[in-house]
Amino acid sequence: MSRPMGDSHKRFLQTLMSNGIISSIQAKALHRHCCETHGAHYSADRLDEFIDVINANLQPMFMYIRKGMSEEDGVQYYALVNTAETDITRMSSDYADNELELFRKTMDLIVDSENGAASSTDVLNCADSLQTKKMKKKETELVLNKFVQDKWLNEKQGVYTLSTRCIIEMEQYMRLIYQDLIKVCHVCHNVAIQSQICENPTCGIQMHLPCVAIYFKGRSDPLCPACNQFWAHEIPVVTCTLSRPPEANGEAEL
Amino acid sequence: MIAMSVLHVFKSSQRSQQVVLDEDDDGDASYTQPTSSQVQKARENYTPVQVDRKVAEVVQFILIKDQKKIPIRRTDIVKHVIKEYKALYQDIMKRADRIFEQVFGLKLVEIDAKNHIYILINKLQPVPGEPISMCPGNPKTGLLFVILSVIFMKGGTVKESEYLEYLRIPHTEPLEHEFRWGQRAEKEVSKMKVLEFVGEVSPCLLHSVYSITLLYLSV
Numbered sequence: 001m002s003r004p005m006g007d008s009h010k011r012f013l014q015t016l017m018s019n020g021i022i023s024s025i026q027a028k029a030l031h032r033h034c035c036e037t038h039g040a041h042y043s044a045d046r047l048d049e050f051i052d053v054i055n056a057n058l059q060p061m062f063m064y065i066r067k068g069m070s071e072e073d074g075v076q077y078y079a080l081v082n083t084a085e086t087d088i089t090r091m092s093s094d095y096a097d098n099e100l101e102l103f104r105k106t107m108d109l110i111v112d113s114e115n116g117a118a119s120s121t122d123v124l125n126c127a128d129s130l131q132t133k134k135m136k137k138k139e140t141e142l143v144l145n146k147f148v149q150d151k152w153l154n155e156k157q158g159v160y161t162l163s164t165r166c167i168i169e170m171e172q173y174m175r176l177i178y179q180d181l182i183k184v185c186h187v188c189h190n191v192a193i194q195s196q197i198c199e200n201p202t203c204g205i206q207m208h209l210p211c212v213a214i215y216f217k218g219r220s221d222p223l224c225p226a227c228n229q230f231w232a233h234e235i236p237v238v239t240c241t242l243s244r245p246p247e248a249n250g251e252a253e254l
Numbered sequence: 255m256i257a258m259s260v261l262h263v264f265k266s267s268q269r270s271q272q273v274v275l276d277e278d279d280d281g282d283a284s285y286t287q288p289t290s291s292q293v294q295k296a297r298e299n300y301t302p303v304q305v306d307r308k309v310a311e312v313v314q315f316i317l318i319k320d321q322k323k324i325p326i327r328r329t330d331i332v333k334h335v336i337k338e339y340k341a342l343y344q345d346i347m348k349r350a351d352r353i354f355e356q357v358f359g360l361k362l363v364e365i366d367a368k369n370h371i372y373i374l375i376n377k378l379q380p381v382p383g384e385p386i387s388m389c390p391g392n393p394k395t396g397l398l399f400v401i402l403s404v405i406f407m408k409g410g411t412v413k414e415s416e417y418l419e420y421l422r423i424p425h426t427e428p429l430e431h432e433f434r435w436g437q438r439a440e441k442e443v444s445k446m447k448v449l450e451f452v453g454e455v456s457p458c459l460l461h462s463v464y465s466i467t468l469l470y471l472s473v
Contacts, residue, residue: 004356010378029385058357062310
């Protein structure tokens with residue numbers, strides 16, 4: 001029997017639903033705001049418990065608030081995700097069949113790439129060979145923009161990457177569909193789309209850039225944790241609010 | 255799946271035509287009140303796990319429709335979600351209602367008692383000092399429920415997505431904005447006020463809902 005939700009929990013959930021994904025800083029502020037608004041007992045270090053209550057109530061609806069890390073800057077986020085496929089979710093997508101197919105092809109390109117990114121040129125080439133319904137250049141650009149607006153893709157100078165929201169939501173599916181093709185971070189064991197790869201051809205382990213920053217912080221001579229070879233990449237600098245990303249095995253959910 | 259649901263609708267509308275002389279026409283062709291023995295039999299026929307899943311699907315369905323600012327018709331719920339569990343409609347809706355209140359802080363409100371049309375309203379009041387906007391830049395995201403995992407599923411319910419897309423077309427960005435704002439402006443929502451407001455904002459949308467559903471029922 002799950003603990004019942006108070007108005008503070010409901011308000012938190014509604015706000016998260018409106019936004020799809022929020023940073024952990026926003027989540028902390030929202031937690032405090034919701035508790036204060038409804039006179040609920042508030043403790044700053046009890047956010048995870050607070051969210052556990054919501055998740056216990058969401059579980060029967062195949063929904064879950066999941067924590068994940070941005071591959072760009074290591075910031076932690078909370079996203080509302082679906083945990084199961086139903087007839088309803090399948091038929092109620094916001095996107096047309098060919099738009100979904102385009103997204104799938106874009107994701108394929110990104111997962112397949114070394115740098116975890118796809119150029120707009122490459123995506124446009126895919127649009128030309130869609131099986132559902134072909135898409136012209138202008139329409140493809142609009143659809144890609146929609147995906148960026150809806151926070152599924154990031155775009156920078158004509159290059160597309162998977163957003164944090166996308167990775168948090170899709171991680172389990174990506175592992176299932178792509179299997180060995182998908183890279184996994186050696187440090188945090190989560191899926192790693194953008195990563196640094198060990199130059200040793202017999203090693204080849206991958207690490208998220210923020211995970212590299214934490215792991216090699218302060219070391220003048222970075223060595224691969226798996227094979228001890230010199231880690232021949234530029235080590236990113238840790239920015240202020242980095243913390244250890246959640247371990248992949250640490251979740252209890254459907 | 256499409257063939258099955260069309261057949262099912264056809265069968266049920268035949269049945270309702272047979273009893274139309276005995277019953278009041280409540281404007282709802284695909285759902286008739288089950289007898290208490292039908293309800294009892296259905297309760298015995300389906301496991302709690304099966305019914306739980308139906309309740310979850312109804313909740314998802316309503317959240318999605320609400321996100322798209324489409325008023326929810328009982329016929330749609332029965333046709334697309336509840337289907338062969340029709341006799342348990344009341345049971346299922348009662349539970350969905352409770353879930354909306356207890357989990358989401360929302361209330362399912364019937365804005366049209368004749369045609370059984372519902373909307374979701376917020377039981378929580380907007381409060382100043384929200385650290386994150388409850389009504390973000392893109393009003394379409396509303397209560398977000400976009401399922402991307404469908405990209406991994408082959409085959410399409412193409413008819414359904416046409417249905418949904420059609421309904422989206424009259425629903426341009428400024429219209430949505432007003433609708434949302436209208437809901438939040440009302441402290442006490444009376445049925446008439448909301449119906450008025452919905453009628454004002456998007457009369458073509460309501461007409462579309464009616465005509466598309468009639469089209470489907472006639473197939």
